Amino acid sequence: MPDNSEIEKFRTARNIVNQDIPFHFLHEEEPDLEGNIQSINTIFLTSKECSFKCLMCDLWKNTIECPTPKGAILKQIDYALNRLPDSNLIKLYNSGNFFDQKSIPLSDYPGIIERVKSYKKVIVENHAKLCGQVCVDFNNQLNGKLEIAMGLETIHPDVLPKLNKQLNLEDFRVAAHFLKSNGIDMRAFILLNPPYLTDEKENIEWTIKTVQFAFDCGVRCCSIIPTRSGNGIMEILQKQGHYIPPTLNALEEVFEKALEFKKGLVFVDSWDIDFLSSCSHCFEERKARLNQMNLSQKRYQPITCSYHQ
Numbered sequence: 229m230p231d232n233s234e235i236e237k238f239r240t241a242r243n244i245v246n247q248d249i250p251f252h253f254l255h256e257e258e259p260d261l262e263g264n265i266q267s268i269n270t271i272f273l274t275s276k277e278c279s280f281k282c283l284m285c286d287l288w289k290n291t292i293e294c295p296t297p298k299g300a301i302l303k304q305i306d307y308a309l310n311r312l313p314d315s316n317l318i319k320l321y322n323s324g325n326f327f328d329q330k331s332i333p334l335s336d337y338p339g340i341i342e343r344v345k346s347y348k349k350v351i352v353e354n355h356a357k358l359c360g361q362v363c364v365d366f367n368n369q370l371n372g373k374l375e376i377a378m379g380l381e382t383i384h385p386d387v388l389p390k391l392n393k394q395l396n397l398e399d400f401r402v403a404a405h406f407l408k409s410n411g412i413d414m415r416a417f418i419l420l421n422p423p424y425l426t427d428e429k430e431n432i433e434w435t436i437k438t439v440q441f442a443f444d445c446g447v448r449c450c451s452i453i454p455t456r457s458g459n460g461i462m463e464i465l466q467k468q469g470h471y472i473p474p475t476l477n478a479l480e481e482v483f484e485k486a487l488e489f490k491k492g493l494v495f496v497d498s499w500d501i502d503f504l505s506s507c508s509h510c511f512e513e514r515k516a517r518l519n520q521m522n523l524s525q526k527r528y529q530p531i532t533c534s535y536h537q
């Protein structure tokens with residue numbers, strides 16, 4: 229089971245990033261729990277690398293190695309917002325943990341709060357173990373409401389410990405209870421085909437179980453992510469037979485099943501899923517169907533394709 233040093237050993241080079249410019253930003257739409265479509269400005273902030281080293285993570289590629297300098301995050305938010313339209317919600321994703329003060333300096337909080345005051349919701353990423361009073365204080369100072377996106381990944385008892393995430397189900401439950409009782413919304417990132425789960429049926433089953441667990445913890449939104457390789461160690465695990473890429477069929481199946489719970493929002497990450505394509509004739513249509521289901525939260529008729537079964 230690879231540890232931090234082995235995970236780092238197989239890394240490829242980082243991307244060249246600029247600490248005054250977010251490495252990406254975009255405008256997107258998502259439904260809320262009432263079915264209204266909300267517009268979202270999503271900013272992918274360039275910040276210090278996450279202090280955790282999860283086995284499947286490739287987010288370190290767009291990070292810097294030293295603590296984020298004071299004021300850099302504010303410059304990045306200004307840069308993106310000057311180029312984005314008005315929106316209802318904002319995501320400030322920093323390839324790590326928003327409440328890690330080496331990634332987002334405490335002294336930048338007032339400037340961030342000022343810049344997001346027109347948004348009714350501010351969504352950030354944070355590890356369950358880093359959710360504490362600082363999140364509550366930040367939420368209390370926002371004009372809108374805070375939502376924290378936490379990686380739950382999988383509840384499979386043998387797989388979760390192998391992801392090097394330093395998380396167990398009790399940690400997640402405790403964090404979710406704390407956030408919920410302080411009026412902070414939550415979303416969970418859930419993996420389809422984490423490393424060390426290589427049977428398609430089992431992968432579908434455990435993704436669904438994980439969605440169920442997240443909803444039971446009070447999470448209002450589950451985002452299902454097909455696990456991809458590309459961080460170095462994942463390619464090794466694939467060669468060793470410890471990781472198989474998910475199929476588009478499996479992603480469609482978990483999405484349909486998770487929507488049936490009707491316990492909250494379910495999204496599938498349809499960004500960069502070309503690696504799931506096994507048929508060029510129907511892939512785009514099937515991807516469009518996933519995007520429509522993300523927006524409508526309803527099951528659409530499956531796409532039939534005469535080129536494959």
Ligand code: SF4
Pocket residue numbers: 278279280281282285286287323324325355379393
């Ligand atoms: S906590 Fe999130 S950002 Fe950090 S290494 Fe794990 S998956 Fe990556």
Ligand SMILES: [Zn+2]
Pocket residue numbers: 507508509510511533534535536
């Ligand atoms: Zn096809």
